[in-house]
Amino acid sequence: MWLALLIVSLWGCNKGPTELSMLPLFSDNMVLQQKKEIPIWGVAPAGTKVSVSFRKQHVEAKSDELGKWVVRLKPEKAGTDETLTIKCKNLKKEFKNVAVGEVWLASGQSNMEVPLVNNWGIVNNDKQEASNANYSDIRLITINRNATFSPVDTISSAGWKPCTPETVKDFSATAYFYGRELYNELNVPIGLIQSAWGGTVAEAWTSAESLELLEDFTDVVHKINGLPKTAEEQMSVFEADDLQMHLEMAKSDQGIAGKDTIFAKRELSDAGWSTMSLPGLWESTELGAFDGSVWFRKHFDVPSEFSGKEMMLNIAPSDDFDEAWVNGKKVGQSGFWGAPRHYKVPAGVVRTVGNVVTVRVSDFQGAGGFNGKPEDFSITCSDWTQNLSGDWLIFPGYNALNIKTQPLKPGEPNNPTALFNGMIAPLVPYAIQGVIWYQGESNTGKAWQYRNLFSALIQDWRAKWGYEFPFYFVQLANHMPRNTKPVDDMWAELREAQSLALKLPNTGMAVAIDIGEADDIHPGNKQDVGKRLALWALNKTYQKDIPFSGPLFKSYETYNGKVIIDFDNTYGGLLTSNGGKVTGFSMAGFDQKFYWANARIDGNSIIVSCDSVPDPHSVRYAWSSNPECNLINSANLPASPFRTDDWELITK
Numbered sequence: 001m002w003l004a005l006l007i008v009s010l011w012g013c014n015k016g017p018t019e020l021s022m023l024p025l026f027s028d029n030m031v032l033q034q035k036k037e038i039p040i041w042g043v044a045p046a047g048t049k050v051s052v053s054f055r056k057q058h059v060e061a062k063s064d065e066l067g068k069w070v071v072r073l074k075p076e077k078a079g080t081d082e083t084l085t086i087k088c089k090n091l092k093k094e095f096k097n098v099a100v101g102e103v104w105l106a107s108g109q110s111n112m113e114v115p116l117v118n119n120w121g122i123v124n125n126d127k128q129e130a131s132n133a134n135y136s137d138i139r140l141i142t143i144n145r146n147a148t149f150s151p152v153d154t155i156s157s158a159g160w161k162p163c164t165p166e167t168v169k170d171f172s173a174t175a176y177f178y179g180r181e182l183y184n185e186l187n188v189p190i191g192l193i194q195s196a197w198g199g200t201v202a203e204a205w206t207s208a209e210s211l212e213l214l215e216d217f218t219d220v221v222h223k224i225n226g227l228p229k230t231a232e233e234q235m236s237v238f239e240a241d242d243l244q245m246h247l248e249m250a251k252s253d254q255g256i257a258g259k260d261t262i263f264a265k266r267e268l269s270d271a272g273w274s275t276m277s278l279p280g281l282w283e284s285t286e287l288g289a290f291d292g293s294v295w296f297r298k299h300f301d302v303p304s305e306f307s308g309k310e311m312m313l314n315i316a317p318s319d320d321f322d323e324a325w326v327n328g329k330k331v332g333q334s335g336f337w338g339a340p341r342h343y344k345v346p347a348g349v350v351r352t353v354g355n356v357v358t359v360r361v362s363d364f365q366g367a368g369g370f371n372g373k374p375e376d377f378s379i380t381c382s383d384w385t386q387n388l389s390g391d392w393l394i395f396p397g398y399n400a401l402n403i404k405t406q407p408l409k410p411g412e413p414n415n416p417t418a419l420f421n422g423m424i425a426p427l428v429p430y431a432i433q434g435v436i437w438y439q440g441e442s443n444t445g446k447a448w449q450y451r452n453l454f455s456a457l458i459q460d461w462r463a464k465w466g467y468e469f470p471f472y473f474v475q476l477a478n479h480m481p482r483n484t485k486p487v488d489d490m491w492a493e494l495r496e497a498q499s500l501a502l503k504l505p506n507t508g509m510a511v512a513i514d515i516g517e518a519d520d521i522h523p524g525n526k527q528d529v530g531k532r533l534a535l536w537a538l539n540k541t542y543q544k545d546i547p548f549s550g551p552l553f554k555s556y557e558t559y560n561g562k563v564i565i566d567f568d569n570t571y572g573g574l575l576t577s578n579g580g581k582v583t584g585f586s587m588a589g590f591d592q593k594f595y596w597a598n599a600r601i602d603g604n605s606i607i608v609s610c611d612s613v614p615d616p617h618s619v620r621y622a623w624s625s626n627p628e629c630n631l632i633n634s635a636n637l638p639a640s641p642f643r644t645d646d647w648e649l650i651t652k
Contacts, residue, residue: 017067027159031191033431041070101189106175108439110198121522146422177530210460241407252398281369293397316372434470447493477516486594491625508536547635553642572634584629618645
């Protein structure tokens with residue numbers, strides 16, 4: 001009996017698919033790309049004939065031994081209210097309300113993912129924008145999150161939905177505003193595919209084949225390729241590596257001796273430590289672009305009547321993870337993004353004189369330190385508050401460059417290749433017109449690396465689709481507290497890395513240096529982001545004779561102690577956004593010391609000078625995470641940050 005059951009079981013495993021199935025990319029309300037060959041694919045019983053009918057086209061294919069099949073329809077013109085029919089034996093799928101128009105893939109991290117109506121990245125005028133979003137010929141599809149070590153051919157999605165006040169609420173605000181601009185100008189159906197994941201790095205969106213060619217990623221790609229196939233085995237490898245990594249971190253951290261956190265002790269002599277004003281990010285200090293751990297200490301006294309009482313320690317949101325001690329007593333830890341910390345200090349810990357708060361911040365990518373506001377730092381008891389913002393002592397713990405073991409957790413979205421495998425590879429070869437992209441915040445700490453990585457990603461996707469589609473991206477918006485003097489800045493370096501991708505054909509960059517927010521990494525003005533992306537598409541892809549870019553640095557010359565800067569894309573001339581004097585320029589001589597500079601408009605040029613730099617070598621514009629800058633062109637589009645020097649950058 002058991003043998004018969006075994007034979008039946010094996011036969012059932014080998015007979016392959018019995019149904020006709022397709023990805024949710026193919027659903028009612030889908031949009032097919034006009035004027036391009038249209039791939040249609042799916043799974044059917046092995047070795048059977050599949051017929052696809054659309055308009056006057058009837059195409060057949062035969063499924064292979066795994067049941068996979070694909071047909072390619074000839075290019076079609078724009079239109080709506082069509083039916084796509086797939087038949088196989090007595091099986092049939094029929095998709096209604098199919099449109100032909102313009103299909104764009106929207107990808108990146110949270111500023112692309114942030115929905116129109118939500119409670120974590122508030123979009124300007126969100127509810128009214130949603131209530132007006134009645135566009136039956138703008139169709140939306142969201143690809144659900146999936147991170148995997150190997151490419152997959154399936155996706156999770158609710159399928160295509162017409163844009164309504166309800167369906168648009170949970171859809172990318174940036175992509176919606178982009179699509180709305182295209183629809184109003186082109187008057188054809190618009191299909192928008194959202195495949196984005198907040199807080200993710202560019203290498204996660206790049207295939208193993210492309211990453212392997214980049215020296216910085218060769219080893220990790222080889223490690224990924226060598227991982228076991230089952231999730232259970234992968235988790236076992238991760239757990240062993242994670243333990244080893246933390247042992248290496250503890251051993252390398254100057255503030256830890258065995259199990260003893262010596263930098264947290266109240267009696268520690270912290271002479272020789274540097275100082276840093278909080279809130280702030282340590283990239284603005286001598287540490288520069290540093291991933292790893294940094295220790296912060298702040299001494300304070302309390303009135304005698306509060307000595308020994310229970311208190312609350314409040315600190316600003318850390319980037320990425322913090323642990324806190326008061327007088328050597330650990331009071332809390334958190335890695336929750338963007339939320340101020342409130343740690344209870346037990347009674348008996350705080351004395352009248354000679355107290356110290358110690359915070360150890362671990363940063364794994366991008367900026368490190370504290371976001372938030374000065375009032376986020378305090379220690380309180382009843383109605384008494386001691387402000388703790390301002391100067392803190394700082395000292396580095398361990399440098400991530402010295403940590404050799406890098407764990408790869410299954411399902412972790414920032415694993416190299418993980419999101420390409422799970423959220424991009426399954427979309428190929430669905431016909432698209434192009435890509436819009438908003439990402440980079442998570443790569444700021446490695447901006448120099450991004451110069452090659454970003455271009456590799458663009459070329460990678462184009463190679464997978466097999467054609468050089470348009471790729472339009474958003475340069476990082478201004479963010480974080482404003483610097484009072486010129487500094488080296490990794491956000492500026494990331495913006496430069498992004499701009500270098502313009503050397504690739506069929507690319508465009510929407511500048512957002514004027515519409516960010518100092519205290520919110522998710523600025524609310526997604527309307528202008530979408531519109532500026534659309535200007536590139538309307539001009540470059542759809543040949544509309546309209547301005548599409550802000551001023552881009554072209555060339556410079558030095559003359560009589562001044563530097564004359566010329567730009568592309570000035571149109572009717574250069575202006576300032578507020579009608580005042582030009583701001584945002586700094587200048588340095590051969591000593592590489594930058595000073596704020598004077599700048600004035602001269603037709604389509606800017607003339608820059610500085611009394612402190614009689615023999616200028618370099619000029620930089622908007623070279624800061626959140627610069628005060630106001631240069632625009634006659635189309636009211638902002639100039640992109642730039643520099644004229646080639647001096648070594650802090651993220652190199």
